Structures are given as C-alpha cells and as structure tokens.
Amino acid sequence: MTQALALSDFLAAPGVLLDVRSPAEFAQGHIPGAISFPLFTDDERAQVGTCYKQQGRDAAVELGFALAGPKFAGFITQARSLAGNGPVRLHCWRGGMRSEAVAWVLGMGGLSVTTLVGGYKTFRRWALTVPAWTRPIWILGGMTGTGKTAVLHALAERGEQVLDLEAIAHHRGSSFGMLGQPPQPTNEQFENEIAVRWAGFDPTRPVWIEAESKRIGLCRVPEPLFRQMDRAAVLELVRPQAERLEILVRDYGGFSTDDLVAATERIRKRLGGLRTQEAIALLQARRLPEAFDLLLTYYDKTYTYDLTRRSVPRYPIEVAGLSAAECGDRLLAFARALPATVSEDPPALCDLALTPDG
Template sequence: MVKRLDIQDFLTAAGPILDVRSPGEYEQGHIPGAISLPLFTNDERAQVGTCYKQQGRDAAVELGFDLVGPKLGAIVRQGKAIAPDHRLRIHCWRGGMRSGSVAWCLETAGLQVATLEGGYKAFRRWARQVFSTPRQIIVLGGMTGTGKTQILHALAQLGEQVLDLEGLANHRGSSYGSLDMPPQPSTEQFENLIGDRLAHLDPARPVWIEAESKRVGTCRVPPELFDQMEAAPTLEVVRPLEERLDILVEIYGQTDRQGLIDATQRIRKRLGGQRTQAAVDCLHRGELREVCKIVLDYYDRTYRYDLERRNQVIPQLDIAGHDPTAAAQLLIEKAPFLLSTNGAR
C-alpha cells in the first residue's frame, strides 16, 4: 500500500526522491537531491492543461491516460534502476494524480513507495518555515578581497556551522561574481538549497553567514532570512590593501580577459569613464593587479556607504598575515563575546 507522508516524514524517509512533474517545473525549482522522472513532457503538460480548461476534468484525465499509457513500462524500469532496494519517494506539484498514478504503477511492479502529502507546494511551505526559524547568526563582513569566502570554508572545516550563500548561488556577489562559476539557479531553487542547508543545522548553535545584499547575482535572499541577518551581530575582518590585491589576483588570475573587460564595463557608470578605461587598458596589458586596485576604490566606497547606512559600530578583527584557517580560529574565539553582547541589547 502506498504511504502518504507529511513533509517532515517524507524528507527523512528511505529511498531516492522522484519528481514526476514536467522538466520545466523541475528546472524552475525542485527538492535538492530529487531525480527528475517526468510523467509528462512540457508540451504534454500544456496539452492536458488546455484540455482541462476547454473540455473539463474528465476529458483531461482521459487525455492524460492516453499520453502516459505507452510510458508505463519505461517508468517501471527507470524506477527499479534508480532504487535497487525497491524503496522510493515520489512527489508532484500538489500531491495529486501525477504522483498517485506513478506510485500505483511502481507499487504494482513490486516497489515500496511513499508519496508527499501536498506535493512540492508542501515543501515550499516547509522551506519558508525553515527561513523563519530564529537562529544565532553571526554575519562575517569585510571589504572585497579580504577572503571572507575562504574563511567561511575554513570555519566549516573547523566544525562551525556555515551557510555559504555565494556558494549556493554560484556567484561571488559583484559585477565579476559570475566569472568562472556555473550558471546560477533560479531564485526558487536558491531558496530550496538554503532551506535544505538550514534544516541540517542546529538552531541552538551559531551559524556564520557572509554579509550580502538582498541579491546574490540574480538570486534573491529569502526575506525571512535576510531580516535575521540584518539584526544579527556583524564582525568585520580587515586586511592591508596589498594582501587584498594578492587574494583577488589569485582568484581572477586565470579568468578569461574578455570576461573581465565585460564585467568592468558593467560598472562604468559607478566607476567613472576615465577609471573604467584605465582598468580596461590595464587588462589589455595583462596588469590584473592594477585593475584590482582601480576597481577596489569603487567597491570600498560602496562598502563604507553601506556601513554608514546601518548607523552602527561594527567590531573589526585585524587578520593581516593570517591564512583562512588562522583567521577562522580568531573568529571562533571572538564569537561568544559577540553573541553575548548582541543578546544584551
């Protein structure tokens, strides 16, 4: 008998998760780790939807069976290949006919199947609850080139809880942020990834998050989480300019030159025409360090403006000469005082 599970039980149950929605729905957003096994193609789903609107539910259901019938054998074979232990979890959009039909088919073929009550919509509601869960957030601030992302990774290696928003968004959070990175997920999938990551963290323990604006590239940070970040204590790491330039040259040293030129042109209005041209000329000459020095002037001014907007004193930690692990250890030492001070406000 097919089990219908609520979202909490579904996420912790055994077996791979099969998403039987159309490829387009899956691409827009899906449960992290779920495997796409669409019952309908994008065109077929559109056909069924049009039929439902024009001829009603009964006609749409009949059309659906006509489209699915020839696929059932292949679905069974794929299901068995995906789940060699014969245990599967299946969901569709609302937890209705699509997941129910595939579940019946696979159970008839001898698999143990569980479906998600409320479907993918239930997962999305669950994610919003996860974002809203109060957490002991510590925001890691610092000017461009201070190595914040590397420090976050070092914190994670030292056993600290970390939420790497830029890693989940495939973007470094600047005009140059998409260079050498995979394509960004949709905002919906970005939220799904955040929800999945946060759900595995202990709300009673601190979680380190790099300071970000409301957008990381094209991805929007969930407002429930962003509000907590805005209210959380921030610790700013500072490095000498020369060390920051070293870090940036290391990050972008192998980046495609034209990509760097295009990214520089995108901030022409803010950088100014003369500085932009100077930076582009340096790129043509292969003088990446000089380019970074020119561009940092703009990003530093933007950073200072944001600090003034917050209108609060943010403690600084000098990490000059420290590698990411040593910097992370210093941050861990400061965290208890930072949290206790913020809690007393």
C-alpha cells in the same frame, strides 16, 4: 506498498526522491536533492490541461493514460536503476493524480513507494516560512579581497554551521561574481535551497554568513533572512591592501582579459568613465594588481557605506599574513567570548579590534 506522508516525515524518510512534474516545473523549482522523473513532457502536460478545460476531467484522465501508458514499463526500469533495492519517495504539484498514477505503477512493479501529502505546493509553502525562523548569526565581513569565502569554508571544515549564500546562488556577489560559475538557479530554487539548509541548523548554535547585499546576481535573499542578517553583529576581516590584491589576482587572474573587461564595464556608471577606461587599459596590459587596486576604490566605498548604514556591533579582526584556516581559528577564538545574537534593537557600533597579539 504505497503510503502517503506529511512533509516533515516525507523529507526525513529514506529513499531516492523523484519529482514527477513536467521538466519545466522542475526547472522552475524543486525540492533539493530531487530527481526529475516526469510523467508527462511539457507538451503532453499542456495537452492534458487543454483537454481538461475543454472536455472535462474524464476526457483528460483518458488522454493522460493514453500518453503515459506506453511509458509505464520504462518507469519501473528507470526507478529500479535509481533506487536499487531501496524505497522511493515521489511527489507531483498537489499530491494528486500524477503522483498517484506513478506510485501505482511503481508499486505494481514491486517498489516500496511513499508520496507527499499536498505535493510540492506544500513544500513551497513551508520553504517560504523557514527564513523567518530565528537563529543566532555571525556575519563575516571584510572588504573585497580579504578572503571571506575561503574563511567561511575553513569554518565549515571546523564543524561550524555555515550558510554559503554565494555558493547556493552560483555567484560571488560582485560584477565579477559570475566568472567561472555555473548558471544561477531560479530565485524559487535559491529559496528552496536556503530553506532546507536553514531548517537543518541547530537553533542553539550560531550560523556563519558572509556579508551580502539583498541581491546576489539575479537571486534575492529572502527578506525575513536578510532582516536577521541586517541585525547581526559583524566580525570583520582586516588585511593590508597588498594582501587583498594578491588574493584578487589569485581568484580572478586566470580569467580572460575579455571577461575581466566585460565585468568592469558593468560598473562603469558607478566607477566613473575615466577610472573605467584606466582600469580597462591596465587589464588589457595584464597589469592585474594595478587594475584591481583601481577597482577597489569603488568596492571599498560601497562596503564602507553599507557598514555605516547598519547600527550593529562590528569587530574588526586583524588577519594580516594568516591563511584561511588560521583566520577561522582566530575568528572562533574571538566569537566564543561573545554571544552571537539577533536583536531587534542592537547595541551601538563597537570598533573593538583584535590584533595578532590580542
């Protein structure tokens, strides 16, 4: 049995999700959770496309069946191993011949198949609109080394809605951000992942997002989402310098000296030649707290500049000596007393601080 569904029903439907486009198309961007299940290899797709342009549709269809036909039995076996006894969802670029052909083959093999009306192209149109959907937001701020990412995870563990942009981007956002991370996704895939998560959030509850610049490594935060982030109030973690250095040594001390030096070299122009050389010498001597203390002169200036640029409420929250879990509890206690809103005209900067006794 085969049926075609509109996007919202297709995404909500059960079953393994197969993307029958070529491997290169899949690598450029795909629906999160999809499995690459190509009808054609990249080279075969190019052959069919050239045939279509030079000889027309009928000749291209004939070539397509000649290339794909010997694979049909394998498609059924592979799909069964992925889906078990469950249904299969599949799509191509426009919801045309490629998905129809694979759906026919799998249907003949006894599988229940659902296709996507309009294909991946329809999903991409939708994904580009989603970041403009408004949500109440809390921005989790704090200077480098205050442990923001760990606190964000603690909030997620407490059932809060969290958009972890750095996790999606596979990058921690600084010159050291790629250390220990898998390769970054394409920007298209970054947008796709954000869209699915953003669409899944309850619009009546706040979303926690770590303070970020427009770019996280090579990935760009969608402009409509960044505008919402830029207007949202900031809950700012405040820790003593010594604790910040402990956190940085814990997070980055396990990487090789060469990796740390290369990351430092990437900010040479902004850090200054003399400070860069001093920091590198300290790294090479594995005097990591002193090296990171020097590097913070750059990162603290950058963070302070960004704060002064944004005319939004800012709530510094003292978290000295607190674990990530304790920070999460403190943030929630504070945030529940305030509305998390996105405003076109935010109120004036507020420096209300919450102390350990407050």
